[in-house]
Amino acid sequence: MSGARFVDGYLGSLLGQANHALYKDFDSHVRAAGLSSIEWRVLATLQDGPPLTVSQLAHDVLSKQPTVTKLVQRMAEQGWVTLLADPADQRRTLVAATGAGRKLVRPLLEKARARESEMLRTLGASEQAALRKLLAKLAGRPA
Template sequence: MTRSGDDEVDLLIDAWSTILPDVDLSPLDVMSRLRRVARDLQRVREAAFSAAGLRAWEFDILSLLRRSPDGFSMTPSQLASWTTATSGTITYRIERLEERGYLVRTDNPADQRSRIVTLLPAGSERVESAMRVLVAAEADLLDGLTWNQVASLIESLRTIGASAERDARR
């Protein structure tokens, strides 16, 4: 049954309800919406990073360094583990960001086989600018919600995330 204001997920649920009338499709209703929102959010994020002159992977690395408890510095191995990128990919990305003047690599005094990657002021300014653009773009997406709705959504997503993480470890 098509209703005024039905979206793509409503139509999907209606079709499957006819095929499988004995199945509660509410999990599909929620997760299909989350998947679509995640896809759209990725586009919003990429546009926000682009407006700030960065790609998503550049933002990720600069953001990790900016938030680092060790004074804007990490090893390439630490960056790789946080971004789940391979060491070769991290090396390439660090080189590109160093060429842009956003970070610098120096010898690691604690380990002769490793380097230290340190965020430079230009990188700090760029990632902070990108974060401001990102937060404004994401705030626009939440504009139609009350603070209580946002708080409820945060808590619900936290619960779903914890459940998904538990399932992934099994």
């Protein structure tokens, strides 16, 4: 057998391993707060931005729209999000975090930032900036 294995240099594998390294210990904090990983992603996404359509939210949290539709209805019952009619299109629903949802997720955001900083400490500032820019470009998002 010669050379490195395919998965050792495959981008999908490397990204998956990096993601796992970032979240492996963090997930226990999410569960301790009484949230599932997708509920955490929804609240983190809505924390400091405008209300989003269900379809945009589904895209941002990497899930299917029907799943997110049901999820945000349950989260609204919990008092973590509020559902609003989109004034531009009454057929669409906007989702916003409530004060209770923001309060619940705020300590998790601090833990997530700390974990990210810990993981990135081996990179210099220019490497960190380059990594963020490259990942945003690969994801089709503005840097």
